[in-house]
Amino acid sequence: MRCRKCQLCLSALLTLLGLKVYIEWTSESWLNKAVPRATFLSPTAPSTEPTLPVNLSARLGQTDSLSLAYWNQKQRHLRVLPSTDCQTWGTVAASEIRDFLFYPQDLQRFLLSAACRNFPLWLPTGRSSPVASCSDKDVPYLLLAVKSEPGQFAARQAVRETWGRAVAGTRLLFLLGSPLGMGGPDLRSLVTWESQHYGDLLLWDFLDVPYNRTLKDLLLLTWLSQHCPAVNFILQVQDDAFVHVPALLEHLQTLPPTWARSLYLGEVFTQAKPLRKPGGPFYVPKTFFEGDYPAYASGGGYVISGRLVPWLLQAAARVVPFPFDDVYTGLCFRALGLVPRAHPGFLTAWPADRTRDPCTIRDLLLVHPVSPQDTIRLWKHLWGPNLQC
């Protein structure tokens, strides 16, 4: 009699255990699906001081001369990217890649202009930029550098009204390409008004498409080295992220100094591989790139040390262009011998059904993606008087 009870108990327990394993397994496989380019692994080893060897082949894992893919070949032989006549680089690429004409259109366009990185500011009034340099008294501790696109007015306004609001020690800047898109509506007059009204748009004269996002990173670095060289930290973030700025500031202030000096902090993907499905998102042909991606922080949002700005510019001049901005940043950090640090408070594949929960966000640093409406709602709940968790 007792034993039958025991059996019953045991089988119930086993069923529960099985259920738990199943739930964990399904939620995990869901997570993997939501993170399209990589799998999420544990935090990485501590980084050290940046260095930049004369030959980057070993750092970037390009010592195996068997790989004939374009990027790998080029990286093995590259000393420095051309500073003039960048178009020739593209023409040569097109002739060196045998199946170039079968590449997706945007990848073809990317390669044709990949070495062209010097674009002037797009100036609304044609004269001076309404974006002020950092003054000696007013150096931001944390620059919020938000990648946006000219047409994303609502996303920018939601950021301005919420987490991008001026807090002591922070400054908000949006990074954009030209408001004269290709075949799109002419947004010049609207963007000009916005730029003069808010003074927070850094615009450059290049076509604003996803494959040109690396230009925003590099041109920001150049701008900072001239106009804001003493900035402590830079948050590189998309305009559809929600950032818990006070929590992030607190975290940065409590970092050990050695970490803070060479910081590259976010949701880190290690051992990510290129996706090989033609026509699918983030497709990378085998004849273009072979091997794994470096460990990199997801482009939804990550923080770097301001001290690394000149280092990153030097590295970028010597790392062969790659179409995805966050992977390219990972390559540049790898060239410098630095590794990203993972923080569980960065969630860059945030499930849409959780954007209504301010209690979860209270304990996080950054979530992405969040719609402008949810950004406003979250903000109100987060700082409202009735938040009960």
Ligand SMILES: *[C@@H]1O[C@H](CO)[C@@H](O)[C@H](O)[C@H]1NC(C)=O
């Ligand atoms: C760098 O070293 C690799 C061997 O490790 C060599 O094949 C390559 O030619 C070198 N690259 C340059 C630019 O000197």
Ligand SMILES: *[C@@H]1O[C@H](CO)[C@@H](O)[C@H](O)[C@H]1NC(C)=O
């Ligand atoms: C990036 O911008 C440049 C300059 O406007 C343009 O020539 C190039 O085609 C753009 N890249 C892509 C992938 O469209």
